[in-house]
Amino acid sequence: MRRWQLMTFALLLVWALAIGVEKEPTKQNKKPPPFPLSLFAQAEAKDYIGEKECAQCHKKETQTFNASPHALYVRDPKLPVDKKGCEACHGPGEIHLEDVKDLKKVMSFSKSKPKEVALACLRCHADTMRLSQWHRTVHAQADVSCSNCHQIHQDEERGTRDANKVNGLKLMGQVFVTASEPKALLKSDEVSLCGQCHQREVNEFRLNFHHPIPEGRMVCSDCHDVHPSKAASKKVRVVKDMCITCHADKAGPFAFEHDPVAGWTGDGCVECHRPHGSHNPRLLRAFSRGLCNQCHTDKGNNHYPGQSCWNVGCHVAVHGSNTDVWLRQP
Numbered sequence: 001m002r003r004w005q006l007m008t009f010a011l012l013l014v015w016a017l018a019i020g021v022e023k024e025p026t027k028q029n030k031k032p033p034p035f036p037l038s039l040f041a042q043a044e045a046k047d048y049i050g051e052k053e054c055a056q057c058h059k060k061e062t063q064t065f066n067a068s069p070h071a072l073y074v075r076d077p078k079l080p081v082d083k084k085g086c087e088a089c090h091g092p093g094e095i096h097l098e099d100v101k102d103l104k105k106v107m108s109f110s111k112s113k114p115k116e117v118a119l120a121c122l123r124c125h126a127d128t129m130r131l132s133q134w135h136r137t138v139h140a141q142a143d144v145s146c147s148n149c150h151q152i153h154q155d156e157e158r159g160t161r162d163a164n165k166v167n168g169l170k171l172m173g174q175v176f177v178t179a180s181e182p183k184a185l186l187k188s189d190e191v192s193l194c195g196q197c198h199q200r201e202v203n204e205f206r207l208n209f210h211h212p213i214p215e216g217r218m219v220c221s222d223c224h225d226v227h228p229s230k231a232a233s234k235k236v237r238v239v240k241d242m243c244i245t246c247h248a249d250k251a252g253p254f255a256f257e258h259d260p261v262a263g264w265t266g267d268g269c270v271e272c273h274r275p276h277g278s279h280n281p282r283l284l285r286a287f288s289r290g291l292c293n294q295c296h297t298d299k300g301n302n303h304y305p306g307q308s309c310w311n312v313g314c315h316v317a318v319h320g321s322n323t324d325v326w327l328r329q330p
Contacts, residue, residue: 036107036120039091040082047092051075051085054093062086064153069184073124089120089152109152114145121146133228144197149226151187175202176214190219201276210277223275239268254320258327261319266295272318 033041055062065071065086073079074088087093089107096106103111107120118134134140179189187193191213195202205213212218220226223242240263244251250261257264260271269275272291273283280287292309293300309315317327 034116034119035104036091036112036116037123039095039105039107040123043082043092043095045081047094048081048084048087049093049097051087054086054090058086061153068152068154070152083124088124109145109147112145114140114143114148117145117147129227129229137227139227142197149187149193150185152185154185176205176216178214178216180216180219190221194220204274204277207277207279209279209281209283211275211283238263239270243269250319252320255322256325256327257320258318260295271295 032038051062074083074085076084079088082088082092089109090096091105091107099105107116109117109120112120115135118131118140122129122131122134174189175192175195179191182189182193191202191205204210213220222245240251240261252262254262260266260268271294272285274285275283278284285291287308289300289308304312304314310318315327317324317330321327321330323329
């Protein structure tokens with residue numbers, strides 16, 4: 001019996017040694033993190049030279065950074081050395097000084113790829129969203145980076161360092177003079193900033209009937225989630241949820257629902273309304289019976305031939321009714 005116990009112990013010992021031998025080369029051959037995380041991974045404490053050393057060459061950038069909300073955070077003395085000052089974003093200064101022209105030895109936000117910019121920002125903003133969440137967004141897939149919309153080096157007038165260009169992209173002038181003031185860290189007011197890419201939507205706000213963005217009473221982010229967050233990943237909002245934030249009287253529930261309003265069929269509110277602007281009152285896609293005929297095709301030829309189904313005194317409760325199954329009264 002003792003002989004079998006010794007053999008079992010010997011086999012377990014050989015197995016444990018074999019696993020240890022396999023693990024050792026795995027550690028040595030471990031894939032290094034991607035740039036710019038590789039800058040911080042290879043750095044030692046002595047490679048961080050401090051913000052004052054950076055200011056000797058980058059005086060203007062240091063001055064504009066003083067007006068940024070980020071300055072209050074990265075100058076916290078309790079932070080680890082790799083999260084302090086300029087080096088929190090741009091990497092250790094000593095490695096940069098080895099070859100100041102080598103863009104792989106410093107994190108340059110204007111010359112780096114969008115994925116690299118996201119990796120740098122998420123070193124601190126990981127509590128906002130995960131990198132995997134960012135990669136799934138339309139903005140990330142269109143190679144839009146954090147620095148296309150956000151500015152860190154901000155002067156006292158909250159303007160960009162170059163009024164005409166942002167990371168090589170030509171900025172539009174202020175689209176609407178009465179637009180809301182830019183939020184902290186944004187390069188411009190939201191409609192001007194979003195309008196760099198979404199020009200069609202900006203033009204729709206110039207139509208006779210539109211949401212009050214030109215008047216400065218709304219901004220794009222009131223309806224659109226510009227980028228995801230960990231909180232948002234737990235709940236996906238449908239179009240109706242966004243609309244009833246302001247239009248609560250259309251929320252229901254009603255005893256007799258209009259299917260698109262209830263969300264049972266179609267695209268919800270945008271089945272009938274244009275969200276940005278329209279030639280028609282109430283942002284309707286069409287101001288005639290043709291709007292209803294998109295779904296109610298059997299009523300197009302043999303129903304009451306008025307201008308529209310709701311303004312002739314028939315189906316006045318188009319969003320829903322508590323008294324009439326045909327939506328003829330509220």
